[in-house]
Amino acid sequence: xxxxxxxxxxxxxxxxxxxxxxxxxxxxxxxxxxxxxxxxxxxxxxxxxxxxxxxxxxxxxxxxxxxxxxxxxxxxxxxxxxxxxxxxxxxxxxxxxxxxxxxxxxxxxxxxxxxxxxxxxxxxxxxxxxxxxxxxxxxxxxxxxxxxxxxxxxxxxxxxxxxxxxxxxxxxxxxxxxx
Numbered sequence: 086x087x088x089x090x091x092x093x094x095x096x097x098x099x100x101x102x103x104x105x106x107x108x109x110x111x112x113x114x115x116x117x118x119x120x121x122x123x124x125x126x127x128x129x130x131x132x133x134x135x136x137x138x139x140x141x142x143x144x145x146x147x148x149x150x151x152x153x154x155x156x157x158x159x160x161x162x163x164x165x166x167x168x169x170x171x172x173x174x175x176x177x178x179x180x181x182x183x184x185x186x187x188x189x190x191x192x193x194x195x196x197x198x199x200x201x202x203x204x205x206x207x208x209x210x211x212x213x214x215x216x217x218x219x220x221x222x223x224x225x226x227x228x229x230x231x232x233x234x235x236x237x238x239x240x241x242x243x244x245x246x247x248x249x250x251x252x253x254x255x256x257x258x259x260x261x262x263x264x
Contacts, residue, residue, distance in 0.1 A: 088129065089160055092147035098157045102129050105149065115141050125149065184226040184250060184257075191260040192229035193220045198254070201242035212246070226250070226257045 088105050089098050092112055099105045106122055109115050121139065128137050128149065136150045154160035200215040217237065223229040230250035237247070248254035 087152050089150040187225050189224045190262040192223045194229045194233045194257040196255050199246040201244040229257050
């Protein structure tokens with residue numbers, strides 16, 4: 086793992102923490118303290134892949150970025166980095182894309198919604214969390230959601246509240262093609 090450091094127009098790509106600290110000391114404008122050294126060492130040793138900002142003074146910072154790039158040119162062109170490849174895979178398999186992908190067949194959908202029920206003792210209505218699971222024929226996850234909600238709307242009180250298909254309270258899985 087290499088480290089990219091930048092302070093205004095001064096930048097470098099180093100192989101280890103010692104070289105990074107030596108670069109910071111060579112700048113002159115940055116006072117490298119023991120706390121800063123320890124913080125940099127902890128950051129490099131951790132699994133955190135996000136860039137780290139260090140405050141020099143006022144609104145002035147320098148940054149450290151972990152990278153797998155072997156040269157500055159590779160880093161600048163974002164080549165040969167595992168993160169870029171992982172990000173491409175993540176965007177292709179986003180929950181929204183999965184929800185809208187067209188695949189005819191049987192789906193099992195689970196929805197947690199707020200159902201309005203009458204409390205017999207008081208004669209008043211209240212919201213109750215309700216878990217509902219159904220299997221249905223659909224062409225996508227979104228279609229499965231719509232079919233389940235349409236079914237429930239005809240069977241429960243109109244004041245019941247249904248979550249969004251994009252939220253955490255609706256889950257579905259594809260069971261297979263219908264015959």
